[in-house]
Every structure is written in structure tokens, then in C-alpha cells.
Amino acid sequence: MSRLFNFCAGPAALPQTVLERARDEMLDWQGRGLSVMEMSHRSEAFISIAEQAEADLRSLLAIPDHYKVLFMQGGASSQFAMLPLNLGGQGGTANYIYTGIWGQKAIQEGQRYLPTHLAASSEANGLTRVPTPSEIQLSTDAAYLHYTSNETIGGLQFDYIPEVSDDLPLVCDMSSDILSGPIDVSRFGVIYAGAQKNIGPAGLTLVIIREDLLDRAQAQTPTMFQYRVCADHASMYNTPPTFAWYLAGLVFDWLKNEVGGLEAMAQINQRKAARLYHTIDTLDFYSNPIAKPNRSQMNVPFRLADASLEKTFLKEAEAAGLLNLAGHRSVGGMRASLYNAVPEAAVDALTAFMTDFAHKWG
Amino acid sequence: MSRLFNFCAGPAALPQTVLERARDEMLDWQGRGLSVMEMSHRSEAFISIAEQAEADLRSLLAIPDHYKVLFMQGGASSQFAMLPLNLGGQGGTANYIYTGIWGQKAIQEGQRYLPTHLAASSEANGLTRVPTPSEIQLSTDAAYLHYTSNETIGGLQFDYIPEVSDDLPLVCDMSSDILSGPIDVSRFGVIYAGAQKNIGPAGLTLVIIREDLLDRAQAQTPTMFQYRVCADHASMYNTPPTFAWYLAGLVFDWLKNEVGGLEAMAQINQRKAARLYHTIDTLDFYSNPIAKPNRSQMNVPFRLADASLEKTFLKEAEAAGLLNLAGHRSVGGMRASLYNAVPEAAVDALTAFMTDFAHKWG
Incomplete structure (x- = not known):
């Protein structure tokens, strides 16, 4: 058996000790016999497995007591409908920040259940930087403000948490950067x-x-x-x-007891991303289009100066034990x-x- | 390591060779390195794993080509809403046969999305036998007829497939008896x-x-x-x-290549159930209330003549390596x-x- 290096965007690599x-x-x-x-x-x-997993997650993210942790199914794509359905029962307008493909999918599904308002967009800059705080313009009757902290496909990551008034729920799709470092959960209504990506196998969806x-909730939910219902x-x-x-629980245990918590994890992630972006930036052969403060630490898209070499790159990478780089x-x-x-x-x-x-092809 | 005998109603025992x-x-x-x-x-x-799983399932159940097989999430409880949402776009009345707790849950959720009609009920006989064919009375504008082929909690199983006209979709919740033997898929609109229970781990839902x-589909779905969307x-x-x-695929492979198909599986299941009901029927100490033709081959509820011995029974059973008999x-x-x-x-x-x-306590 030999484990190769897996750069898949998801379902993604899991810690070897977890497996x-x-x-x-x-x-x-x-020793229970099953x-x-x-x-x-x-x-x-x-129940002991489930409760331990939740306790470890709460400890890792310092989740305040007045937040519920839900273990659901259906992926983020189900949340795109669940959010307007669950937060739209009092009417209002769903506000969204658009920074990439996943945010766009959230907007498209949201429009089916609530009026929507585009509070900010990265469209004008080609999805290469996130809107500044001053560019975020809410509607007057906002039911919530939704954003995608890290766009998995575009490789665009927020470097700040949008500021909203206390009575407006801030909602964040953290599918591809949750647990990559500490976050202040109290700033959010729903995560x-x-x-x-960072939690466990496909088929589980976390809601905080x-x-x-x-x-x-709207009556039709x-x-x-x-x-x-899930919380109760x-x-x-x-x-x-x-x-x-159970596997998510093993990952939380690994993060807590092997990695040493999310501060330690964040330092490792920063080192990894810095090393890869450094290689991209110092060799003319590669490029990444994202504004430096918004470069994703989780997903690093890059292009070859000579696009005709892409297939060769992927083939030689795989031969070198580097999987899923397309x-x-x-x-x-x-x-x-x-x-x-x-x-x-x-x-x-x-x-x-x-x-x-x-050096070989450049 | 020692594997014990696990009689859990679900999540349930899996074949040892699959594990x-x-x-x-x-x-x-x-040898892929991940x-x-x-x-x-x-x-x-x-994709090869997924396609092989579907091919094996199609082969086991002889699923006709004009049926789609969907691998979904959310359990049967999600289907309780999906059915009226997906089949109710042309209006009509959702018809249900009530034979136990799961059918009741399907009805309750169905009522939220369509007018419903109780086409038949086992309430009058205390949920101890399924309605006869002549007892099933459809409404005039039926959108579908739904029944639960095996009530997991009550231990009540249909011994026939209800007859409906060609233009009425027959819908069946087969959560707890699918793959226990051959079925004629062409009789059904949706399974x-x-x-x-019989497919794999929790978190996967099959729809045929x-x-x-x-x-x-209704517009709000x-x-x-x-x-x-799932099919496309x-x-x-x-x-x-x-x-x-993947695990469901391993179970299908086991059924096909180790058990030898669903006819062989059905014979084994008949032997197992016959042996247990024989013990219940020949000892006054135990009882099962279900009419014999409708006794479930999958879930066998029974009572002790002296209910005060229940805890002792469970404790001694567990000590004997017989798990989850409550x-x-x-x-x-x-x-x-x-x-x-x-x-x-x-x-x-x-x-x-x-x-x-x-003999010890009787």
C-alpha cells in the first residue's frame, strides 16, 4: 500500500490517522462486537460518539452556548434552499454577496423563495478580489446577508468578516474553509x-x-x-x-489532539499556501489572477503560460504521485x-x- | 475481535465480507493511493464504482430500462415530502394506505403538500393485518397511491402488491424489505x-x-x-x-456473487423468519399479534407473557452475544x-x- 498526495477539491484528502x-x-x-x-x-x-464529536467541534471553534450545532444531509446545495425557507418566514429580502460560482448558486436558489438583493459583487473585477466593506450595500428590509467565505473554484477568499447590525443575521457558506483556522462564531447568524473538504466524508452537512x-421558517418548508426540527x-x-x-468526530479529535487546535492548524495552512503561491509568483511559467489579500489558502488555481502543456503537466504530476490537480x-x-x-x-x-x-518545459 | 449477533432495526447489520x-x-x-x-x-x-453499483442493483431487481435509479440523501423521511412535491404538480389527491407508524408519517407530511385520501387502513384491526385488495378504495382524482410494504416497528408486511390502473402511479416505501427477495418493479411508479437496513450505511436513500x-413536480420543490434534477x-x-x-455497491456485489441473487436471499430469509416465528408460536412464553400472512420476515416483534421479565431478557440476551433486541x-x-x-x-x-x-423463567 502506498498513499499518494491528493490535492482534490472535494471529496478531499483525510488525515491518515483518521483513516x-x-x-x-x-x-x-x-470491543462492542459491531x-x-x-x-x-x-x-x-x-450517542457517545455523536456527543463527543459535537463537544470537540464546539471546543475547536469556541462555539457559544446559544448556538446549536446541526448534523444534516444534502450538502451546501440543500442549504441554498433551506436558508431562505428557514429565515424567510417573516418576509424581507435575502441579501447576497457574489464572489463566485457557489455564491451564484446560492442566489439562484434563494430567488425561488424570497426576493433577493445583490448587496455586493466581484463581477466587475472578474472575480479576482472580494468587495470592500464599503462596497456592501444592504437593502432596507434585509432578512439576512449571505456570503461565501471561500470560493472553491475561483480560489477567492474573504480576508475579513462583513460587519452587520446586531439584528441582521450574517450567513456564511464555509464549506471549503471551515476549521482551517479560528473564527469568531458570534459574528454569525448561520454558518x-x-x-x-475539512470535516469528513461527503454526505454530512454542518450547520451552526x-x-x-x-x-x-416559511410554512412550506x-x-x-x-x-x-433538527435542533429539537x-x-x-x-x-x-x-x-x-463518526468520521467527522475522528477528524475533530485529530485537529484537537494531534494538530493542537485551530491556531496551530492556521499556521500550517499559512505555510503551505505561502510556499505554493511563492512558487507560482517566482516562476513566470505559472500565474494566479487573484488579488493577493484574497488569495485562497485552501484552493489555489493556477495556469501555465503555455496552455498547451496542461495535459502534460497533469500526466507527469500524476506519475509523480501528485493527484487531482486539474x-x-x-x-x-x-x-x-x-x-x-x-x-x-x-x-x-x-x-x-x-x-x-x-525548467524542463519553460 | 469478536463479532456479535446484531438484530438492530436500523442502522442494521452489514455482511461481514463487506466490512x-x-x-x-x-x-x-x-492501488490508486487514496x-x-x-x-x-x-x-x-x-464513476466506475458508482456505475457498477447501479448495474448490480439493476441486475438484482431486474429493473426495466425505463426506470431511473437515484442515489439520494435524507432518508425515507425526506421522501415523505419529495413524493407529493414531485408527483403533485398536476394537482390531484394523494392516496395512502395506513398500516403503521411509517405510513402515518408519510401521510402527515403528504398532507402539507396535497389533499390526501385514506384509501385503506389497518386501524380497525389494531395494525395486525394489511387491508385486503377489495378494502382499498381510491379517490377519483388520485395523484398516486402510497403504501409501506413492511412496517418496521409493527412488524406488518404486505403479502401482495396492490393492483392499480396503468395511469395511477403506485408508490412504495420499501425501506425495510427492499432486496429481501425479488419484486416486480414494473408494477410500481416509485419505489x-x-x-x-438492507442496502448499506445510513445517509443514502434509493429511489427507483x-x-x-x-x-x-410542484413549482415550490x-x-x-x-x-x-437528480436523474439528469x-x-x-x-x-x-x-x-x-460505494458500500451499497459492496452489498449489491455480495448479494449477487456470494448469496447468489434475490431468489436465494428470499429462501434464506424465509427460513430465518419461519424458525423464529415457530419458536414464538410453540412456546406460550412468547407472542406475536400479527395475522400470519402479514407477519414481517424482516422485523419480528414479540412480547413475553410476563412483561416484568423484559429487562432480564434483554440483559441475558446481550450477555449471550445477542444485541439490540429491544x-x-x-x-x-x-x-x-x-x-x-x-x-x-x-x-x-x-x-x-x-x-x-x-424454560428457566416460564
Whole structure:
């Protein structure tokens, strides 16, 4: 068995020790005689797994007590509908900041359930920098302000949290940068994230929501889409994705006890991103279009000066054990995702390969 | 490591060879250098896993070509809303047969999106037998007829498929008996099932739908709830629960190549159920209230003549390596679930234990 370096944008690399624990416990979890997958979600054993995962997540992110943590299904794409459905029961206008493809999808689905207002947009600068605080113009009757902290495809990341008044819920899609460093949860009304980047396997969606926002749902909201129902049943109104929840718990445990918490994780992530952007910037052979303060630490898209070499680059990279470096099918080019579980050694190997490749073909 | 016998109603036992393969491939799937969990859902490797799973399922159930197979999320509880939303766009009345708690939940959610009509009910007989064909009375403008082929909590299973006219979609919640034997898919408009009994781990939901039903959705249906969207994107409109899909594929492979198909599976299941009901019927110490033709082969609820011995029964059973025999918290008593992955040896051990227990305490 040999593990290769995996730069996939998601589902993404997981920490090796997490996979090893999952492997070792697959047929018999802690001497109980069955797999976690085979446990009733209402059993004492699984409840202990679920509660430990939530406790570790709360500890990592310092989540205040008046926030609920929901373990849901359906990915961020389901949240795009759940948000206007759950926060739009009192009417108002859904406000959005547009910085890329995922934000756009959130807007398109939001328009189906509430009037929407584009509070700010990066369209004019070609999605290469995020709007400044002064460029954000809210509507008068805003139900919430939604933004995407990190655009996975464009590689564009907010370097600040938008300031809003206390009575306006700030909503953030953190699918691709949650847990990459500390955040001030108290600034947000709702944070949500698909699991398959920094949390665990696909099929789990995290929602962190301020309790006072649980009772604003539109009447048409499906029961399984209601945050209130999920919160009141401790995310077990029906059978949750138990194995994905367990694996997320292993990742939280790894972050807390092996990495040493989110400050330590942030320093590692900063080093990884700095190393890769340095390689891109110092070799004319590569380029990245994003304004430096908004360059994503998680997803680094880059182009070759000679686009005809892209296939050769990907082929030689794969032969060198560097997987999944193709850009998103909608934009092409290259992309290296540097999520938490991508080790510094992977970035060392990638930058060495990129340097060699540039010298060979440049 | 020792594997115990697990009679859990769901999430339920999985075949040991499936768990062993998942364990062995956990860090490196077929020499690719990464886990299935870490693969892009759009990679050639994962597409091959996904397509093989669907092909094996189609082969097992002999699914006709004009049916789509959807790999969704959210469990049967999400389907309770998806059905009236997806099939109610032309108006009409949702018809339901009520035979237990799960059917009731389907009705309650259905009422939120369509007028409903109770076409038949087992309420008058205390949920102990299913309605006869002549007892099913449809409304004139039926949009569909929904029933629950096996009530997991009550242990009540249909012994026939309701007859409907060609233009009325028959919809069935088969969460707890799908794949327990052959079925004639062509009789149905929609079949759906949560995975966590006979398919794989929780977090995956199967939908088998006749293609002509894909375009009847109500306008308000969230994009992620639309069968048409899911079908047009081969269940990859967004990131699917890849690892659960892979495990379902391993279960399908096990059914096909180790068990030998659904006829063989049905014979094993008949033997298991017959053995347990025989023990219940021949010892006055135990009882099951269900009419014999409608006794579930998957979930066998039973009571002790002396209810004060229930805790002792569960405690001694667990000490004997027989797990999860408590009845559903809403009804109490005992329940043994005999899904596909529960081996005949488990039923032998259970019936031997029950006989000994009856002699000791009876």
C-alpha cells in the first residue's frame, strides 16, 4: 500500500490517522462486537460518539452556548434552499454577496423563495478580489446577508468578516474553509458547510445556528429541511448519516489532539499556501489572477503560460504521485487544494515538481 | 475481535465480507493511493464504482430500462415530502394506505403538500393485518397511491402488491424489505428506501422511478428535492454520499456473487423468519399479534407473557452475544430484525436462547 498526495477539491484528502482508526475499528468498535455503521443511532454507544464529536467541534471553534450545532444531509446545495425557507418566514429580502460560482448558486436558489438583493459583487473585477466593506450595500428590509467565505473554484477568499447590525443575521457558506483556522462564531447568524473538504466524508452537512433564528421558517418548508426540527431532535429526527458523523468526530479529535487546535492548524495552512503561491509568483511559467489579500489558502488555481502543456503537466504530476490537480471542469487550468489533511510534505513535493517542470518545459 | 449477533432495526447489520473489504480498501482503493472517501465524485475511479453499483442493483431487481435509479440523501423521511412535491404538480389527491407508524408519517407530511385520501387502513384491526385488495378504495382524482410494504416497528408486511390502473402511479416505501427477495418493479411508479437496513450505511436513500413521472413536480420543490434534477445529473447534481454509495455497491456485489441473487436471499430469509416465528408460536412464553400472512420476515416483534421479565431478557440476551433486541421505544416489548445480513446462525442462537430463557423463567 502506498498513499499518494491528493490535492482534490472535494471529496478531499483525510488525515491518515483518521483513516487508520476507521480501518481498525471497522468490524468491531471498541470491543462492542459491531461496526459503528451497524449501531442504532439511539444506542448508548453511538450517542457517545455523536456527543463527543459535537463537544470537540464546539471546543475547536469556541462555539457559544446559544448556538446549536446541526448534523444534516444534502450538502451546501440543500442549504441554498433551506436558508431562505428557514429565515424567510417573516418576509424581507435575502441579501447576497457574489464572489463566485457557489455564491451564484446560492442566489439562484434563494430567488425561488424570497426576493433577493445583490448587496455586493466581484463581477466587475472578474472575480479576482472580494468587495470592500464599503462596497456592501444592504437593502432596507434585509432578512439576512449571505456570503461565501471561500470560493472553491475561483480560489477567492474573504480576508475579513462583513460587519452587520446586531439584528441582521450574517450567513456564511464555509464549506471549503471551515476549521482551517479560528473564527469568531458570534459574528454569525448561520454558518454552514458540506463535510467533504475539512470535516469528513461527503454526505454530512454542518450547520451552526444562533438559537433565536430557529423559528423564522416559511410554512412550506419540508419537515426534514426545518432547522427547528433538527435542533429539537439533536439531529436525530430520523436516522442521521451515522458513519459520516463518526468520521467527522475522528477528524475533530485529530485537529484537537494531534494538530493542537485551530491556531496551530492556521499556521500550517499559512505555510503551505505561502510556499505554493511563492512558487507560482517566482516562476513566470505559472500565474494566479487573484488579488493577493484574497488569495485562497485552501484552493489555489493556477495556469501555465503555455496552455498547451496542461495535459502534460497533469500526466507527469500524476506519475509523480501528485493527484487531482486539474481545475474545475467549468474553468479549466490547474488547481491545488490544500485542505487541513494535505500535509506540508505534499506541498513540498508539488512545488518541487512545478519547479522541475518549469525548467524542463519553460 | 469478536463479532456479535446484531438484530438492530436500523442502522442494521452489514455482511461481514463487506466490512472486511471496506476495511482492507480503507487507505488505498485498488492501488490508486487514496481512499474511496478521498476521491472526487467525478473521477474515473469513483464513476466506475458508482456505475457498477447501479448495474448490480439493476441486475438484482431486474429493473426495466425505463426506470431511473437515484442515489439520494435524507432518508425515507425526506421522501415523505419529495413524493407529493414531485408527483403533485398536476394537482390531484394523494392516496395512502395506513398500516403503521411509517405510513402515518408519510401521510402527515403528504398532507402539507396535497389533499390526501385514506384509501385503506389497518386501524380497525389494531395494525395486525394489511387491508385486503377489495378494502382499498381510491379517490377519483388520485395523484398516486402510497403504501409501506413492511412496517418496521409493527412488524406488518404486505403479502401482495396492490393492483392499480396503468395511469395511477403506485408508490412504495420499501425501506425495510427492499432486496429481501425479488419484486416486480414494473408494477410500481416509485419505489424508495433508506439504505440502513438492507442496502448499506445510513445517509443514502434509493429511489427507483418510472421515467414518465419525472416531470410532475410542484413549482415550490427545492432543486435538491427534484427527482428530475437528480436523474439528469446521474445523482451527481452536487457531491453525493460517495462512501455510502460505494458500500451499497459492496452489498449489491455480495448479494449477487456470494448469496447468489434475490431468489436465494428470499429462501434464506424465509427460513430465518419461519424458525423464529415457530419458536414464538410453540412456546406460550412468547407472542406475536400479527395475522400470519402479514407477519414481517424482516422485523419480528414479540412480547413475553410476563412483561416484568423484559429487562432480564434483554440483559441475558446481550450477555449471550445477542444485541439490540429491544422493541421500538414507541411500543416497547422485543423486536428481532432479520435483515439480509443477519446470518442463519444468529437466528439459531436467538431461538436457542429464547427456548432456554422460557424454560428457566416460564
